[in-house]
Amino acid sequence: MPRSVKAAVQWEIGQKWTVEEVELADPIGDEVLVEVKACGLCHSDDHNITGDAPSAVPVVGGHEASGIVRAIGPAVNRVQVGDRVVLVATPFCGKCAYCATGRGALCDQNAFVMKGHAPEGHYRFTKDGTGIGSYAQVGGFAEWTVMSQTQVIKIDDDIPFEVAAIVACGIATGYGSSVNVAGVRPGDTVVVVGVGGVGVGAVQGAVIAGAASVIAVDPLAPRRDAVMRFGATHAVATLEEAGAILATETRGVMAESVILTASVVPGTLIGMASDLVAKGGKLVVTGVVPWRERNIPINVSAFLMYGRTLGGNVWGFTHTYDDLPRIFKLYRAGRLKIDEMVTRTYPLHEVNEGYADMHAGVNTRGVLVF
Ligand SMILES: [Zn+2]
Ligand SMILES: [Zn+2]
Structure with missing residues (x-):
């Protein structure tokens, strides 16, 4: 009925x-x-x-x-x-x-x-x-x-419903952005732009994958405060500040992965963020690009000659029956907050x-x- x-x-x-x-x-x-x-x-x-x-x-x-x-x-x-x-x-x-x-x-x-x-x-x-x-x-x-x-x-009986709910998208998409899409390796420098739920998932994924440095970028001060509790090593308001930290900390090498988890990612943001990517590094677009967007203002020659790649992302390329059980194991172990x-x-x-x-x-x- x-x-x-x-x-x-x-x-x-x-x-x-x-x-x-x-x-x-x-x-x-x-x-x-x-x-x-x-x-x-x-x-x-x-x-x-x-x-x-x-x-x-x-x-x-x-x-x-x-x-x-x-x-x-x-x-x-x-x-x-x-x-x-x-x-x-x-x-x-x-x-x-x-x-x-x-x-x-x-x-x-x-x-x-x-x-x-x-x-x-x-x-x-x-x-x-x-x-x-x-x-x-x-x-x-x-x-x-x-x-x-x-x-x-x-899911198993010990997983709280609220936890399972945000694993379904926020964690899967964010954590997967770092672990599956960017393929973060031990010692990498990672920039995560936009640290709401998905961005915090990306920060935690980068930390678990062994990143040496995770720079969070968000214009909202409460989010910058919160993300430091999830393993970010820096939290700044703008891409320019992130670029300055990268230039100093990596001696100009820049970030192996830049992950755009802002809620809306216009082409201009993709273009600006591309300057933060190291040679051979990856720019991952996780946030929603406005559906009418057709342009990315980008230095195409530099992007290609530096061997950078642009990665699309659906649900963090999470594998339903492989990644989700691993995510719940990391949660139980206290490693994924x-x-x-x-x-x-x-x-x-x-x-x-x-x-x-x-x-x-x-x-x-x-x-x-x-
Ligand atoms: Zn979602
Ligand atoms: Zn299918």
């Missing part, structure tokens, strides 16, 4: 979230019904408010979540009723060429991620007969959600307040709890 659930819905791009009752369908095919326990307030959903990189609307927000499986469709074979699970924005179909070669973050099923409706065309959420999409096919800003088992992974990243929790009806706090920089990560 379809059920009535409270959810945070955005009806038009630019509007804030409204918390209201919507109808949720029963799971069919490979879908699971999940009682949501926690969902992180990631910057990505907020791009629907600013319009930088919007999804289809209307939509139930939320894409880094956790919960308990309460019912399963007839084709489900990866999880069972009662399993504690993490809900991720990136599918792992297991059948496409990318999944088959260990690059599940590029799974062909990603083609449907921002469309709102399920790949088969139906909507899981409705209101008075109108279909409402699920952000990233997750729809975690809701008491209950229905989604494909390709984005649902069982995730509890400390959950700065504040909010009830669902305070979702807009949570995002206001994110913009003010007072949260490393705010999390909705149910």
Whole structure:
């Protein structure tokens, strides 16, 4: 039987979230019904408010979540009723060429991620007969959600729901930016630009990978203070300051990796940051580039002659069934500080307040709890 659930819905791009009752369908095919326990307030959903990189609307927000499986469709074979699970924005179909070669973050099923409706065309959420999409096919800003088992992974009983939720995107994307995409090596110098939740994940990934020096750049003072507790060796407000530190500390060699985890990454930022990259180094773009952007003002000759590379990044190239268990092991061992990243929790009806706090920089990560 379809059920009535409270959810945070955005009806038009630019509007804030409204918390209201919507109808949720029963799971069919490979879908699971999940009682949501926690969902992180990631910057990505907020791009629907600013319009930088919007999804289809209307939509139930939320894409880094956790919960308990309460019912399963007839084709489900990866999880069972009662399993504690993490809900991720990136599918792992297991059948496409990318999944088959260990690059599940590029799974062909990603083609449907921002469309709102399920790949088969139906909507899981409705209101008075109108279909409402699920952000990233997750729809975690809701008491209950229905989604494909390709984005649902069982977790152990000792992992708190808030921790699992921010591992789903903030940690996976940030940590993976350093460990998987940049390929940070022991002794590297790393610059991380923008240290909200994803950036703090990138800083921690760089530290765990053995970076000798991690320079965090953020214009917001509370974030600069916070990031020093996660292993950054420097925290500065501007790229110019980071460049001055690099010039001195590396004697002009500069950074082996520069990782752009700012929430919005315009082409101008990519161009400016390229000057901080060492010969043979990598510039990783993790933050959202405005979807209309077509230009990167860059010294192309220097970039190429210095053997620099520009790395695109989806979900930190995290491998669902290899990296996520490793991340939880690092958390248990106390080496990946995730509890400390959950700065504040909010009830669902305070979702807009949570995002206001994110913009003010007072949260490393705010999390909705149910
Ligand atoms: Zn996210
Ligand atoms: Zn796939």
